[in-house]
Amino acid sequence: xxxxxxxxxxxxxxxxxxxxxxxxxxxxxxxxxxxxxxxxxxxxxxxxxxxxxxxxxxxxxxxxxxxxxxxxxxxxxxxxxxxxxxxxxxxxxxxxxxxxxxxxxxxxxxxxxxxxxxxxxxxxxxxxxxxxxxxxxxxxxxxxxxxxxxxxxxxxxxxxxxxxxxxxxxxxxxxxxxxxxxxxxxxxxxxxxxxxxx
Amino acid sequence: xxxxxxxxxxxxxxxxxxxxxxxxxxxxxxxxxxxxxxxxxxxxxxxxxxxxxxxxxxxxxxxxxxxxxxxxxxxxxxxxxxxxxxxxxxxxxxxxxxxxxxxxxxxxxxxxxxxxxxxxxxxxxxxxxxxxxxxxxxxxxxxxxxxxxxxxxxxxxxxxxxxxxxxxxxxxxxxxxxxxxxxxxxxxxxxxxxxxxxxxxxxxxxxxxxxxxxxxxxxxxxxxxxxxxxxxxxxxxxxxxxxxxxxxxxxxxxxxxxxxxxxxxxxxxxxxxxxxxxxxxxxxxxxxxxxxxxxxxxxxxxxxxxxxxxxxxxxxxxxxxxxxxxxxxxxxxxxxxxxxxxxxxxxxxxxxxxxxxxxxxxxxxxxxxxxxxxxxxxxxxxxxxxxxxxxxxxxxxxxxxxxxxxxxxxxxxxxxxxxxxxxxxxxxxxxxxxxxxxxxxxxxxxxxxxxxxxxxxxxxxxxxxxxxxxxxxxxxxxxxxxxxxxxxxxxxxxxxxxxxxxxxxxxxxxxxxxxxxxxxxxxxxxxxxxxxxxxxxxxxxxxxxxxxxxxxxxxxxxxxxxxxxxxxxxxxxxxxxxxxxxxxxxxxxxxxxxxxxxxxxxxxxxxxxxxxxxxxxxxxxxxxxxxxxxxxxxxxxxxxxxxxxxxxxxxxxxxxxxxxxxxxxxxxxxxxxxxxxxxxxxxxxxxxxxxxxxxxxxxxxxxxxxxxxxxxxxxxxxxxxxxxxxxxxxxxxxxxxxxxxxxxxxxxxxxxxxxxxxxxxxxxxxxxxxxxxxxxxxxxxxxxxxxxxxxx
Numbered sequence: 001x002x003x004x005x006x007x008x009x010x011x012x013x014x015x016x017x018x019x020x021x022x023x024x025x026x027x028x029x030x031x032x033x034x035x036x037x038x039x040x041x042x043x044x045x046x047x048x049x050x051x052x053x054x055x056x057x058x059x060x061x062x063x064x065x066x067x068x069x070x071x072x073x074x075x076x077x078x079x080x081x082x083x084x085x086x087x088x089x090x091x092x093x094x095x096x097x098x099x100x101x102x103x104x105x106x107x108x109x110x111x112x113x114x115x116x117x118x119x120x121x122x123x124x125x126x127x128x129x130x131x132x133x134x135x136x137x138x139x140x141x142x143x144x145x146x147x148x149x150x151x152x153x154x155x156x157x158x159x160x161x162x163x164x165x166x167x168x169x170x171x172x173x174x175x176x177x178x179x180x181x182x183x184x185x186x187x188x189x190x191x192x193x194x195x196x197x198x
Numbered sequence: 199x200x201x202x203x204x205x206x207x208x209x210x211x212x213x214x215x216x217x218x219x220x221x222x223x224x225x226x227x228x229x230x231x232x233x234x235x236x237x238x239x240x241x242x243x244x245x246x247x248x249x250x251x252x253x254x255x256x257x258x259x260x261x262x263x264x265x266x267x268x269x270x271x272x273x274x275x276x277x278x279x280x281x282x283x284x285x286x287x288x289x290x291x292x293x294x295x296x297x298x299x300x301x302x303x304x305x306x307x308x309x310x311x312x313x314x315x316x317x318x319x320x321x322x323x324x325x326x327x328x329x330x331x332x333x334x335x336x337x338x339x340x341x342x343x344x345x346x347x348x349x350x351x352x353x354x355x356x357x358x359x360x361x362x363x364x365x366x367x368x369x370x371x372x373x374x375x376x377x378x379x380x381x382x383x384x385x386x387x388x389x390x391x392x393x394x395x396x397x398x399x400x401x402x403x404x405x406x407x408x409x410x411x412x413x414x415x416x417x418x419x420x421x422x423x424x425x426x427x428x429x430x431x432x433x434x435x436x437x438x439x440x441x442x443x444x445x446x447x448x449x450x451x452x453x454x455x456x457x458x459x460x461x462x463x464x465x466x467x468x469x470x471x472x473x474x475x476x477x478x479x480x481x482x483x484x485x486x487x488x489x490x491x492x493x494x495x496x497x498x499x500x501x502x503x504x505x506x507x508x509x510x511x512x513x514x515x516x517x518x519x520x521x522x523x524x525x526x527x528x529x530x531x532x533x534x535x536x537x538x539x540x541x542x543x544x545x546x547x548x549x550x551x552x553x554x555x556x557x558x559x560x561x562x563x564x565x566x567x568x569x570x571x572x573x574x575x576x577x578x579x580x581x582x583x584x585x586x587x588x589x590x591x592x593x594x595x596x597x598x599x600x601x602x603x604x605x606x607x608x609x610x611x612x613x614x615x616x617x618x619x620x621x622x623x624x625x626x627x628x629x630x631x632x633x634x635x636x637x638x639x640x641x642x643x644x645x646x647x648x649x650x651x652x653x654x655x656x657x658x659x660x661x662x663x664x665x666x667x668x669x670x671x672x673x674x675x676x677x678x679x680x681x682x683x684x685x686x687x688x689x690x691x692x693x694x695x696x697x698x699x700x701x702x703x704x705x706x707x708x709x710x711x712x713x714x715x716x717x718x719x720x721x722x723x724x725x726x727x728x729x730x731x732x733x734x735x736x737x738x739x740x741x742x743x744x745x746x747x748x749x750x751x752x753x754x755x756x757x758x759x760x761x762x763x764x765x766x767x768x769x770x771x772x773x774x775x776x777x778x779x780x781x782x783x784x785x786x787x788x789x790x791x792x793x794x795x796x797x798x799x800x801x802x803x804x805x806x807x808x809x810x811x812x813x814x815x816x817x818x819x820x821x822x823x824x825x826x827x828x829x830x831x832x833x834x835x836x837x838x839x840x841x842x843x844x845x846x847x848x849x850x851x852x853x854x855x856x857x858x859x860x861x862x863x864x865x866x867x868x869x870x871x872x873x874x875x876x877x878x879x880x881x882x883x884x885x886x887x888x889x890x891x892x893x894x895x896x897x898x899x900x901x902x903x904x905x906x907x908x909x910x911x912x913x914x915x916x917x918x919x920x921x922x923x924x925x926x927x928x929x930x931x932x933x934x935x936x937x938x939x940x941x942x943x944x945x946x947x948x949x950x951x952x953x954x955x956x957x958x959x960x961x962x963x964x965x966x967x968x969x970x971x972x973x974x975x976x977x978x979x980x981x982x983x984x985x986x987x988x989x990x
Binding site: 040042044045046047048049051053069072073075086088093100101103124125145170172173174 | 340341343344346347356357358359360371374375380382383384754755756760763764767
């Protein structure tokens with residue numbers, strides 16, 4: 001459960017917890033609102049063909065994260081302070097509430113600390129390794145605990161003022177690549193239908 | 199005179215031999231064999247009502263908790279909680295030989311699922327099992343596609359092909375719901391009431407009831423608490439553990455021994471000195487009591503092979519009665535003509551002394567007629583103790599006490615004259631009015647008297663500990679260790695099936711809010727029948743030729759080969775599970791106490807309840823009705839019921855004892871017999887009335903005290919009726935001294951913080967004082983005695 005979430009969090013927040021941390025932090029824009037497109041490719045163990053999907057994502061400070069897969073099948077994931085909701089079309093396929101599942105707030109706590117630029121959280125969970133040039137950076141994250149490593153595998157990301165690519169390799173052999181484009185910030189970034197979903 | 203002395207010397211020597219044997223046997227029992235008294239109150243139930251499987255289940259539920267010390271370190275911020283917890287565990291780390299930190303490491307967490315991989319396809323949550331029966335193929339296709347493409351398709355474990363429909367993930371979430379505790383940063387984490395806590399559990403390496411452990415653990419925990427406070431000021435530390443309650447009880451007991459114990463000892467010694475101008479009498483009386491106690495213990499052990507703590511406690515109350523024989527003799531010695539030697543004095547006192555012993559023994563033997571082993575042991579113990587103490591007085595006192603050993607002290611001279619001026623019961627209008635008034639008061643008080651056998655009302659742990667316990671229980675959502683279901687069957691499979699039948703009846707109760715959930719081994723290892731049903735569901739509803747798996751392949755462009763490979767992979771992860779195999783995996787560690795296994799040819803397990811409401815106990819009890827092999831267990835209720843039944847039986851025994859004692863005394867006292875018993879009976883009724891008026895609820899320990907009161911009260915009655923002109927005021931002095939000692943030894947227990955002792959002490963305080971006051975009211979003057987004897 002944590003695996004994708006952390007990927008998301010890192011992507012959404014711009015992975016401030018990279019090394020050299022200070023340089024990368026300086027490069028990253030920290031907008032109040034940020035939306036864009038994503039392209040995702042999964043290569044699953046035992047499957048010949050890669051699975052491609054795409055959609056839109058939004059990160060709004062103080063509200064949370066929206067992850068909308070548009071093609072080939074519409075479904076939406078919404079993370080807020082007290083819950084994680086998964087919508088399949090209109091139907092709520094899954095809802096995890098913080099009152100029932102304490103890790104929800106913990107995961108979202110990591111999310112909010114990331115958005116706030118608090119690197120302490122991430123560095124307690126991962127060994128952060130990477131480098132930065134004048135215009136871009138990349139880092140790889142290695143989970144400090146075996147349990148976390150088992151759950152989310154190895155993650156690497158690269159970017160400039162925003163995160164551009166995320167690669168995840170799980171211990172089960174499934175691989176996921178996500179790349180971001182068309183990133184917009186400011187009041188107009190969130191579409192009206194997305195504002196309604198928050 | 200020489201002919202008189204000889205046999206007495208022989209007796210004294212013979213008795214010395216017996217006492218040597220007793221001391222030797224006791225030394226061997228306590229020091230060699232190191233016997234430990236039973237403490238389980240349910241062991242006092244009649245043998246046929248004891249159930250080995252039930253006993254075993256108590257052991258499982260209690261022992262798993264008894265050695266544990268649970269700590270929650272909490273702060274508003276997780277990082278603060280973590281720092282404080284680290285400081286806490288660093289402070290305790292050097293003392294791992296006393297308190298060992300239980301492993302909560304990530305490695306344990308990471309590896310715990312490995313043992314279940316071979317059975318993963320069989321692990322399906324209740325909700326999804328229903329969905330498999332009810333939902334169409336499209337539902338499962340949609341769900342698999344969502345997991346396939348979505349960045350987050352719900353919790354996921356392993357690769358996609360291990361769990362394409364999210365069944366294992368759903369089951370994991372259902373299991374995770376059984377506890378709010380989660381691993382976090384290599385620690386255990388729980389949240390609640392606006393705080394985040396680190397959970398630390400320790401296993402005590404010494405028995406929780408050992409005094410050494412109690413003395414060491416509490417200061418260590420205080421030190422660790424101070425370390426946590428230094429690291430993060432204002433941090434909250436919640437502690438719980440049987441050892442903490444035991445230590446608190448120990449502290450209370452030892453401080454009471456210091457105050458109440460020393461106070462009563464000082465009082466008794468002072469009283470003796472003021473009466474006899476010597477402390478020798480008190481050592482002699484203690485000697486008689488001590489021999490009585492040792493003798494009773496020896497013979498009881500030989501008879502029963504065990505001894506219960508409650509027997510010892512009640513047996514210790516023997517002191518109240520056993521002292522009377524010695525005091526009676528000593529007071530007469532004090533008053534008697536110095537020319538009369540002690541053996542001859544004893545011979546003159548023997549009828550009265552013998553009668554007091556006979557009455558007490560017969561009274562206690564009434565207890566032996568009840569079906570409860572505890573009461574029978576008490577009866578035998580008490581009767582034996584009295585006999586041994588009496589024999590000590592009879593065999594040794596004449597040799598040990600000489601006429602010149604004692605002189606009447608200041609108190610004896612002041613007090614003895616009182617009896618003559620005491621008001622007497624007669625038919626005068628004033629007496630009748632007073633009696634009517636007392637009678638009305640007694641009636642009113644007794645009508646107000648309520649009964650309460652709830653064991654919880656006997657609990658006396660400090661409020662802070664109880665609050666911590668409640669808070670911790672709420673945060674950790676721990677199931678009740680004393681209310682649960684016991685499930686039995688001929689085979690493991692039958693037990694699992696019966697658990698499943700019970701769970702089907704409990705599910706609606708969760709929906710109705712009576713309980714939050716249940717813990718059972720069948721949550722982890724379904725019965726073979728359920729395993730077969732689930733596998734059939736997965737094969738039929740998901741893996742069929744036209745089913746969701748095939749449709750999924752079509753959607754993502756995979757061929758029949760992929761469908762076949764995935765199907766084979768999933769079916770290869772459906773190896774049958776057995777409880778025995780599961781119990782050997784690390785995943786079973788928190789649940790092992792639920793599986794009792796084989797006891798006397800029967801297999802058994804426990805279904806524990808989370809978030810149980812006390813008001814729901816009757817509903818939960820009914821849920822077990824009609825289910826074969828399922829029993830509702832309520833240990834709190836069970837102990838309360840035992841206490842209640844003992845109280846009721848004891849009450850009848852007290853009444854029966856009055857009747858028996860009356861019959862025993864009748865041949866000697868005839869028409870005066872009622873005068874022997876009347877002070878005690880009146881005092882008992884008035885004591886009950888006082889308890890009622892002061893709002894106390896009647897419980898076993900009040901009634902036990904009434905039984906003891908009968909023992910001492912009859913002695914006083916006999917002493918007063920045995921009064922002869924030549925004895926002077928000796929009986930009255932004996933009564934006063936004995937009653938004062940009883941008040942000092944038992945009455946002072948009314949100050950105890952332990953509710954059971956307080957109840958006992960309060961009854962003895964009021965009762966003994968009333969008997970003492972009432973005893974002289976029923977004596978007859980010399981002339982009246984003569985007249986009545988002639989008349990009889």
